[in-house]
Amino acid sequence: IFGMLIYLCLMAEAFMGYLLPWGQMSFWGAQVIVNLFNTIPFVGEALSVWVRGDYVISDATLNRFFAFHVIALPLVLIGLVVFHLVALHHVGSNNPDGVDIKKHKDSNGIPLDGIEFHPYYTVKDTFGVVVFLAVFFAVVSFAPEMGGYFLEHANFVPADPLKTPEHIAPVWYFTPFYAMLRATPPMFGSAFPGVIVMFGAIAVLFFLPWLDRNETRSIRYRSKAFKIWLWLFVVSFVILGYYGIQAPSTFGTIMSRICTLIYFGYFVAIWFISGNEKTQPVPDRVTYK
Incomplete structure (x- = not known):
C-alpha cells in the first residue's frame, strides 16, 4: 500500500511540475487533465474551478502547482518513504524463492538465510544508484530532449491560450x-x-x-x-x-x-x-x- 501511495505521490509531483515551464504543451496538457474533472456529474465544473483556482489555467494555477511541487508533495513523499521503510523492516524483504527465512534460525535466533543490511544491501543499492546516475547524466548532458519524448519541441514555445497544438x-x-x-x-x-x-x-x-x-x-x-x-x-x-x-x-x-x-x-x-x-x-x- 505504501508503495502505491508513493507512486501516486510521484504522479502528482510529475504532473504539477510539468506545468511549471509554462510552455505550449505544458499549458494544454494541464488544460486537458484538469478539464477531466468537468466530466464528473453534478460537481465537475465546481471541482475544476477549485483545482485551477480560476476559471482557466492562469497564474493562480501556476502558483499553487509550484507550491505543491516544491514544498507540499516532497514532504508527503519523504513521510511515505519513512513509513514504507518501517513497514519493510516489520515484514522483511522477499527473496528469489519466496521463502520465509524466519523459519530456520541459528542458536542466536538469527535466520540462517538472512544477510546483514550492511554491506550487502548498501553495496547493491549503491551500485544501482551509480548506474541510474550514469544514465541520468548521460541523458541530461547529451540528449536532454530525447527526440522530443523527454522535452517536447512544442514546450519550447511560450504558452498561448489562443492557439491549440495539433496533437496534445x-x-x-x-x-x-x-x-x-x-x-x-x-x-x-x-x-x-x-x-x-x-x-x-x-x-x-x-x-x-x-x-x-x-x-x-x-x-x-x-x-x-x-x-x-x-x-x-x-x-x-x-x-x-x-x-x-x-x-x-x-x-x-x-x-x-x-x-x-x-x-x-x-x-x-x-x-x-x-x-x-x-x-x-x-x-x-x-x-x-
Whole structure:
C-alpha cells in the first residue's frame, strides 16, 4: 500500500511540475487533465474551478502547482518513504524463492538465510544508484530532449491560450493511462466513462495483494497460466504507452481497446488462477540459484 501511495505521490509531483515551464504543451496538457474533472456529474465544473483556482489555467494555477511541487508533495513523499521503510523492516524483504527465512534460525535466533543490511544491501543499492546516475547524466548532458519524448519541441514555445497544438499528448510515463482514456467510447456525449477507466487502471493496482490469493511468493514456482497472463499484461501496457503518444487513429484506437481489456483482464484472471493454481514445490530454504 505504501508503495502505491508513493507512486501516486510521484504522479502528482510529475504532473504539477510539468506545468511549471509554462510552455505550449505544458499549458494544454494541464488544460486537458484538469478539464477531466468537468466530466464528473453534478460537481465537475465546481471541482475544476477549485483545482485551477480560476476559471482557466492562469497564474493562480501556476502558483499553487509550484507550491505543491516544491514544498507540499516532497514532504508527503519523504513521510511515505519513512513509513514504507518501517513497514519493510516489520515484514522483511522477499527473496528469489519466496521463502520465509524466519523459519530456520541459528542458536542466536538469527535466520540462517538472512544477510546483514550492511554491506550487502548498501553495496547493491549503491551500485544501482551509480548506474541510474550514469544514465541520468548521460541523458541530461547529451540528449536532454530525447527526440522530443523527454522535452517536447512544442514546450519550447511560450504558452498561448489562443492557439491549440495539433496533437496534445502527455509525457511518456503517463501515456498508457491516456491511451485508455482515449480508447474508451463516450457515453451520452460525456467522457466520464474514460475518466473512470483511466483512474480505475491506477486504483486496481492497490488491490493486487488481495487479488493474488496464492501463498507462493516467487514467480519461479508459479503456473504457466500465471506467467502468460503476466507477460500479456506487460506487453499490453507497453503497447498502450506507444499509442498514447501517437496521434489518434482508427487502428490505434482498436489496439488500445484490446490492450485495455487485457490490462484489466489480468487482474480478473489472477483472481481465478491464484485460487486454483497448481504451483511447483517450494524449497524450505533459499537455493541461491
